[in-house]
Amino acid sequence: MLKSAYEWIDRRLDITPMWRDLADHEVPEHVNPAHHFSAFIYCFGGLTFFIVVIQILSGMFLTMYYVPDIQNAYKSVDYLQNEIAFGQIVRGMHHWGASVAIVMLFLHTLRVFFTGSYKHPREFNWVVGMLLFFTILGLGFTGYLLPWDNKAYFATKVGIEIAASVPFVGDAIATFLQGGEVVGAQTLARFFALHVFFLPGALLALLGAHFFLIRRQGISGPL
Amino acid sequence: MSEKQKQPKKPGISRRRFLTYTIASTGGFLASGMLYPMIRFAIDPLLQKGSDTEFVDVGPVNEFGTEPKSVSFNIKRKDGWYEPKGGEPATAWVTKNGDQILALSPVCKHLGCTVKWEGGGKQDHYYCPCHGGLYTKDGTNVPGTPPNEPLDEYESRVEGGRLLLGPVKKGGGA
Ligand code: FES
Numbered sequence: 246m247l248k249s250a251y252e253w254i255d256r257r258l259d260i261t262p263m264w265r266d267l268a269d270h271e272v273p274e275h276v277n278p279a280h281h282f283s284a285f286i287y288c289f290g291g292l293t294f295f296i297v298v299i300q301i302l303s304g305m306f307l308t309m310y311y312v313p314d315i316q317n318a319y320k321s322v323d324y325l326q327n328e329i330a331f332g333q334i335v336r337g338m339h340h341w342g343a344s345v346a347i348v349m350l351f352l353h354t355l356r357v358f359f360t361g362s363y364k365h366p367r368e369f370n371w372v373v374g375m376l377l378f379f380t381i382l383g384l385g386f387t388g389y390l391l392p393w394d395n396k397a398y399f400a401t402k403v404g405i406e407i408a409a410s411v412p413f414v415g416d417a418i419a420t421f422l423q424g425g426e427v428v429g430a431q432t433l434a435r436f437f438a439l440h441v442f443f444l445p446g447a448l449l450a451l452l453g454a455h456f457f458l459i460r461r462q463g464i465s466g467p468l
Numbered sequence: 469m470s471e472k473q474k475q476p477k478k479p480g481i482s483r484r485r486f487l488t489y490t491i492a493s494t495g496g497f498l499a500s501g502m503l504y505p506m507i508r509f510a511i512d513p514l515l516q517k518g519s520d521t522e523f524v525d526v527g528p529v530n531e532f533g534t535e536p537k538s539v540s541f542n543i544k545r546k547d548g549w550y551e552p553k554g555g556e557p558a559t560a561w562v563t564k565n566g567d568q569i570l571a572l573s574p575v576c577k578h579l580g581c582t583v584k585w586e587g588g589g590k591q592d593h594y595y596c597p598c599h600g601g602l603y604t605k606d607g608t609n610v611p612g613t614p615p616n617e618p619l620d621e622y623e624s625r626v627e628g629g630r631l632l633l634g635p636v637k638k639g640g641g642a
Contacts, residue, residue: 430549
């Protein structure tokens, strides 16, 4: 049944070469933990991606209850966490996943650095990777404010002050992030927009570039 | 090189290049027409003039002297579409030196606790109870204590013998 459905589509659209091209590629021995267990260090990039997928999915579901408004944000988070079935789990996935993503990302960066995989001709992918790094840090920073509790509020105040300390453009960046005269209604709305639309958009575009480059250039050789 | 020079060069640009420029500029025009409103929309807070904080009357100006005195008042501030009724409570430490009014914000520049004049038995200083921050009478932070900036100041003006306080700005210390 499934098979004939697949064939029906494949006869018309010829999709087999498309997924073959995605799925069939060489995984050299030195990066395969089945050959050398120590090669597990090559898994961190994939694990980061796995966590990112969890973050995107759990985040999408969280917005079904969350309201980005200073009078309702905390209440809506409280409600979705304590009154909704599996609220603890879904919010927990997003909350802990955020930290795990940054840990995995950091380990992946270290692996690339210490195996020298950033070297010619993969310099450009290192640059894309750095942009990804800052995009994910930005996601962490903007997401931290959204529950609108005391920790979120003061962490954002400090974060905005750090942004303001950038030479020359610091004040402009801080005002742009803060939106109003105080960390308040406009800050929360902006951070929400950045967190769920702008940064994930950038993240997906950069991930596309990251994966395209690694497929084009292949996995770097053994040490 | 020399052969090329022999060919008479047509004046102006080639048709292909002309068309490239035309298409690129049309595309640029369309793109900027689309992006301009959105970007201007996003950066509006950077360009908004004036302040969302109104000046409020905190009492007759001759109540204040060279000794810092704390006043409590309700600050009227718009936060986007929120305008809390009656404002938010705020405090200022006010000193008057001749005509000079100095209204300091009590928010510690270290981590935001509340400072008090001669608190904790510290003579002639503002004292922060959280980590022992000290400031002199004019709001300058004392080196060697946690804060690394002078206290913020309220903008102030005197109208008809009454003191009005406005938005908070960065303090200059001395
Ligand atoms: S908050 Fe005032 S000294 Fe730390």
